[in-house]
Amino acid sequence: MDIQAEKLNLIKWLTSVDEPAVIERFIALKKEQHLDWWDTITDDERAEIEQGIAEADQGEILSHEEVMSKYQKWRSK
Numbered sequence: 001m002d003i004q005a006e007k008l009n010l011i012k013w014l015t016s017v018d019e020p021a022v023i024e025r026f027i028a029l030k031k032e033q034h035l036d037w038w039d040t041i042t043d044d045e046r047a048e049i050e051q052g053i054a055e056a057d058q059g060e061i062l063s064h065e066e067v068m069s070k071y072q073k074w075r076s077k
Contacts, residue, residue: 017023038046055061062070 014026041049
């Protein structure tokens with residue numbers, strides 16, 4: 001199968017399609033192929049990320065060393 005030829009055939013065919021439902025299906029397929037990771041996480045996960053960004057914007061941050069010291073027991077040896 002020559003993928004480039006198949007793409008051209010699809011483009012030619014698509015330019016002749018007059019059915020809105022067919023076009024909508026192609027648009028939906030395109031969106032499925034380009035999902036943003038943000039759209040795949042839960043509302044709670046988004047809220048946590050947004051809270052972290054807000055805290056960082058306000059200067060409420062810890063250095064890497066501070067975090068590593070605080071969570072020393074979980075560090076791999």
